[in-house]
Amino acid sequence: MDLLGGEQADHGEAVRVGDRAVSREGLFGWAAGVAAEIRGADVVAVHATPTLETVAAVVGGLLAGVPVVPLPPDSGPAERDHILRDSGARFVLAARGAYEGEGPPVIPVDGLSGSGPEAGTPADATALILYTSGTTGAPKGVLVSRAAMAAGLDALAEAWAWTPEDVVVHGLPLFHVHGLVLGVLGALRVGSPLVHTGRPRAEAYAAARSRGGSLYFGVPTVWSRVCDAPASAQELRRARLLVSGSAPLPVPVFERLEALTGHRPVERYGMTETLITVSARADGDRRPGYVGTPLRGVETKLVAEDGSPSPADGETPGELHVRAPMLFSGYLNRPEATAEALGADGWFRTGDIATIGADGWHRIVGRASTDLIKSGGYRIGAGEVENALLAHPAVREAAVIGTPHADLGEQVTAFVVAEGIESEQLIDFVAERLSTHKRPRIVHLVETLPRNAMGKVVKTRLHP
Known part of the structure; x- marks a missing residue:
């Protein structure tokens, strides 16, 4: 199966964003038109607004075998210019009239159409260049291969019992791992329809139940707002799974969400550089304050400040190191930073402090810094x-x-x-x-x- 080759159940709509929807056939025809426009480019950027145009542009990049740089639509001029220069993006793909920044030529993706198979691109080729938040310096471009995404999404599908019969619902930004890789590309790979609510509002999450919403993604702020809207929260009782990530879910929010929806939320852990590596499972325990156990193919260990192993006793913290098939390939144009974070033996230093219990359950203490x-x-x-x-x-x-x-x-x-x-x-x-x-x-x-x-x-x- 290719990266986006999931078999979709008969739901008609493949992706809905707000009040607009497209079938799988329509999306791939649209994306094929995008691919025809950009094929041969080294890198392209996508003005990643929460729209169908963004979905078509990203899928078009994947069909063309051209690395895609999702560009946060709210980024300031300095951040935007850094990302465009650093990545070497040849074009910016955007909805007509939506992007007004300076830099590479803009290709409006509205109305494009075409046909043709996905490019014969090696599995280890870069699919996405995702930029870090830049809290400790200029944002770094993280090279994510097609193989890494496939491995990560398949491991999550197994852990969450995610099938084409699910309908994914979220309202997250489309320039991060959570909203884009999991929430869009994951749905396309599995073959499950996606309902993107535009913004992650509690009432919109509740309304998506009428479209069969079963697998809901949110960050802790979203789930806190759901808890503040009890009528909306009650609607989610009929969902199958509520997943929280991108930041630790406070224990009180976990408990309130369970009381209102009847669901003990699934927490998971990941980074831009690792995708998702640790998670609770759909068929297993879910513990407030913990992020679960390693996914299929993932190895983890704790390392003390002096480089010695930290015991997996559930109490002693250490820096979490990860080795997995979903790891990034390196930082764009930053060999020293890559070598510092990603060892020759394949272990990635996450910079996060964690504890691991004897039963393999992980708890993230926080960033070492x-x-x-x-x-x-x-x-x-x-x-x-x-x-x-x-x-x-x-x-x-x-x-x-x-x-x-x-x-x-x-x-x-x-x-x-x-x-x-x-x-x-x-x-x-x-x-x-x-x-x-x-x-x-x-x-x-x-x-x-x-x-x-x-x-x-x-x-x-x-x-x-």
């Missing part, structure tokens, strides 16, 4: 403190970081969105539930937390 706090000789995971704060009924959002402390080295500092409570009360609340050394020394009450397009808190932008 921002979420592992070293205070007074203790190593404290920010996520554990965040979950403790979120357990208070007055707290809506929480983010925890380490800040400099003259005696402790670092102190636990929290930024909290809450109503009707004082900082000292929250400090005492955490101290009653966790070890005393894990309590926040400082709690800043704020109106909002800075987040990126996928709903992740950008901790580098947290300031008192």
